[in-house]
Amino acid sequence: MSEAALKGAGEEAWRWAIGVAIAALAVGGVVAAILVMPRAVEANNRACVNAYANDLHADLAAFAQDPAWQAQYVEALTACSR
Numbered sequence: 001m002s003e004a005a006l007k008g009a010g011e012e013a014w015r016w017a018i019g020v021a022i023a024a025l026a027v028g029g030v031v032a033a034i035l036v037m038p039r040a041v042e043a044n045n046r047a048c049v050n051a052y053a054n055d056l057h058a059d060l061a062a063f064a065q066d067p068a069w070q071a072q073y074v075e076a077l078t079a080c081s082r
Contacts, residue, residue, distance in 0.1 A: 048080035049073075 063069050
């Protein structure tokens with residue numbers, strides 16, 4: 001092989017290596033986003049329900065016996081699920 005052909009093959013190998021590295025970073029970023037997303041959604045839902053329902057379920061016995069609290073909690077869940 002000529003020297004020019006060897007130089008071209010080396011440049012092509014570097015391009016492939018850089019391409020593979022970029023693809024690996026992209027796939028890693030997507031996987032990280034997928035793993036973090038459920039935790040963020042759960043935290044946002046919990047914060048929304050707490051803010052909307054004003055800690056109505058702080059006393060579980062009272063919550064179980066008061067239909068108004070239960071209705072407001074269901075309303076909070078419905079509003080926060082949108």
